[in-house]
Amino acid sequence: MNSIAQLIEQQPDDWSLKQEFYKDIAIYELEIEKIYMDSWLFIGHDSEIPNKGDYFVYNLLSESVIVVRGKDDQIHAYINVCRHRGSRILKNRGNIKRFTCPYHAWTYNLDGSLMIAKELENGIKKEGLGLHKCEVAVVEGLILLNFSDQPASLDSLKKELSEPLEMFGFKDLKIAAHKNYPIDSNWKLAVENYNECYHCAPSHPEYSKSHTQKIADKKEYDQAQHKMLDSLTVCGLKNIEINADYTEQIAGQEQYAYWRYALFDGYVTGSKNGKPIAPLIGDIKKFNAGASDFNIGPVSFFLAYCDHVVGYVFTPTAQDKCQCDVYWMVHGDAIEGKDYDLENLTWLWDVTTKADERIVINNQKGINSRKYQPGPFTKKESIEFKNHDLEDSQSFSILTSNIRAKNKKFNKVLELIKKKNPDVVVLIEANEMWHDQTEELKENYPFFHLHPRKNTYGILFYSKHEILSSKISFLVDTKVPSLEVTMNVNNQKLHMFCLHPRPPRPKEGPSIERDAELMKTVKKIRAKRNAIVIGDLNDVAWSHTTRLFLRTSGLLDPRRGRGFFNTFPATVPFLGFPLDHIFHSQSLFVQKFEPQKNIGSDHLPFFAEFKIKPELSHLQSPTQAATQEDFDEVQELIERAKKWNGPKNNVHWAD
Numbered sequence: 001m002n003s004i005a006q007l008i009e010q011q012p013d014d015w016s017l018k019q020e021f022y023k024d025i026a027i028y029e030l031e032i033e034k035i036y037m038d039s040w041l042f043i044g045h046d047s048e049i050p051n052k053g054d055y056f057v058y059n060l061l062s063e064s065v066i067v068v069r070g071k072d073d074q075i076h077a078y079i080n081v082c083r084h085r086g087s088r089i090l091k092n093r094g095n096i097k098r099f100t101c102p103y104h105a106w107t108y109n110l111d112g113s114l115m116i117a118k119e120l121e122n123g124i125k126k127e128g129l130g131l132h133k134c135e136v137a138v139v140e141g142l143i144l145l146n147f148s149d150q151p152a153s154l155d156s157l158k159k160e161l162s163e164p165l166e167m168f169g170f171k172d173l174k175i176a177a178h179k180n181y182p183i184d185s186n187w188k189l190a191v192e193n194y195n196e197c198y199h200c201a202p203s204h205p206e207y208s209k210s211h212t213q214k215i216a217d218k219k220e221y222d223q224a225q226h227k228m229l230d231s232l233t234v235c236g237l238k239n240i241e242i243n244a245d246y247t248e249q250i251a252g253q254e255q256y257a258y259w260r261y262a263l264f265d266g267y268v269t270g271s272k273n274g275k276p277i278a279p280l281i282g283d284i285k286k287f288n289a290g291a292s293d294f295n296i297g298p299v300s301f302f303l304a305y306c307d308h309v310v311g312y313v314f315t316p317t318a319q320d321k322c323q324c325d326v327y328w329m330v331h332g333d334a335i336e337g338k339d340y341d342l343e344n345l346t347w348l349w350d351v352t353t354k355a356d357e358r359i360v361i362n363n364q365k366g367i368n369s370r371k372y373q374p375g376p377f378t379k380k381e382s383i384e385f386k387n388h389d390l391e392d393s394q395s396f397s398i399l400t401s402n403i404r405a406k407n408k409k410f411n412k413v414l415e416l417i418k419k420k421n422p423d424v425v426v427l428i429e430a431n432e433m434w435h436d437q438t439e440e441l442k443e444n445y446p447f448f449h450l451h452p453r454k455n456t457y458g459i460l461f462y463s464k465h466e467i468l469s470s471k472i473s474f475l476v477d478t479k480v481p482s483l484e485v486t487m488n489v490n491n492q493k494l495h496m497f498c499l500h501p502r503p504p505r506p507k508e509g510p511s512i513e514r515d516a517e518l519m520k521t522v523k524k525i526r527a528k529r530n531a532i533v534i535g536d537l538n539d540v541a542w543s544h545t546t547r548l549f550l551r552t553s554g555l556l557d558p559r560r561g562r563g564f565f566n567t568f569p570a571t572v573p574f575l576g577f578p579l580d581h582i583f584h585s586q587s588l589f590v591q592k593f594e595p596q597k598n599i600g601s602d603h604l605p606f607f608a609e610f611k612i613k614p615e616l617s618h619l620q621s622p623t624q625a626a627t628q629e630d631f632d633e634v635q636e637l638i639e640r641a642k643k644w645n646g647p648k649n650n651v652h653w654a655d
Helices: 004-011 025-037 155-167 189-196 218-230 342-367 410-420 432-437 439-442 512-525 544-553 615-620 628-647
Strands: 040-045 054-061 062-069 075-079 093-095 113-115 135-139 142-146 171-182 242-244 256-262 290-296 301-304 307-316 320-333 395-402 426-427 447-451 458-461 467-473 482-489 492-499 531-536 580-582 588-595 606-612
Touching: 004 025, 004 113, 025 395, 040 054, 040 062, 040 171, 040 301, 040 307, 040 320, 062 142, 075 135, 113 135, 135 155, 155 242, 155 256, 155 290, 171 342, 189 307, 189 342, 218 256, 256 615, 307 482, 320 342, 395 410, 410 439, 426 492, 426 531, 432 439, 432 628, 447 467, 447 482, 458 492, 458 544, 482 512, 492 512, 512 544, 512 628, 544 580, 544 628, 580 588, 580 606
Parallel strands: 395 426, 492 531
Antiparallel strands: 040 142, 054 062, 054 093, 062 075, 135 142, 171 320, 242 256, 256 290, 290 301, 301 307, 307 320, 395 606, 426 458, 447 458, 467 482, 482 492, 531 580, 588 606
């Protein structure tokens, strides 16, 4: 038999798995260690243990964990194993002042420290015999548990998902119902089934009459999606799409995702008749005909309607058995029998989960056959494109780098350009020396606009696509140029703005010039359909200025959902800052976005690949819409720079 590594290496994309993945005990044991013991798992909501001393016990295979609200009012987790002889200490749930082992009465404080151990002698100190801690985190009310001693970071997840989780008011929810569904199958079959809707139309008539995910026709789906998105804002919701799961998972970070899809006309929630079944949750002002999917980790999923949330967690109980835990959550103030009916609340996902249980068990029986062979996925089952079909679009790629004027490793840059073979090359901080050393690029890049400078603000622009127009502007400082280029890319006009504003100069007026240059670019961009802003912006992605720029320009940050991708300093990027950016309009869909190896500069180069699809622009939108106050601030920043710096530096203010 092939090794596990070989099986994984040989697995083709968009095909079902070989039989070994479902039946081999060694693979199963590896999955437990690498997935279930090393991932963040949803285990409950902090509303379940509101008071100090409230606890519940969570069990997974051989592991048992006490989850308790301590005297510090924080939630803690301890392995449910006495440090004396290993007995289980607690079961179920309740309220307790201390933990007492039923075997020999060793007693522990709520902070896990050993309190009482009668007749303990030989100079053994109680300080080293506290309960083993287990990693636990509360994210907007959701209790997440991780068995690893070095768990994946939740930093990116918290930053990215905080907005949509807050939008639905997750921290203010409560669990109205919890059901457990045992399934006689390998756990992966249950997860695989949950993550595709190819089976929805034939298998789930209750779900399919309300949820557009079952639609096979791409045009019909897009029409429904567009209609739902058009009404988001008036409902108090934002159009956000985030993906950092599966192949796009960020190294060292837990995976996560969020997106929203439409319900059919007449349905505003997951109910029998499409009518509301509980009070509105979060920031939602009125019902929107849609549902939102959250992924947290590889096996925890949430479906958010406007009036309730359904949580799904899949866990193994044996190599060929698993279980699905389903949680129904409503607003914390909602009263059963008055504000919601429990049967109506649980109906849809109870009947759907029971159907999935039958489907998955039947699937396992077929896979057990000696004649089973993997088969190809349909497009609807593939994770690659989800709801947008970009296969008929040609790609467009960019390589950009602040090359550093003093850097003389020209060959490294030229070799990288040759290797990546981008459609456009943008070199920042280029002087005459770099202009001369890159002359050979003209052979493959017949269109160019070259503006080297003796200072550190020169720009070299090379393109395989026809340049329709190009212009150097000095938006703030006569020594600091910006380049605006319009190209014909696959019969589409693409507008690129290449910037390298001055870095903040605290002694002279922190960031005033940089902020003004970005804000003046806002005015140029808003009227453009297909646009990219690229360059060393001397600002991090999370700053107030950059966020303001993105909101008011309407551009998207491809880092969102992919990682921080620090580019400066190049020698220690993991300790650095993301200063180099490629922002893009909604009509451009990211295919690749990746930093490159050091080329001798103090900045790392960046490679990005896009597909231009204006007709699908509605599927992407900024995470937050600009307000009038935002536009007022844009103008204020420009005016502030005029007053502070204009006369002194002989600034040219282009309108």
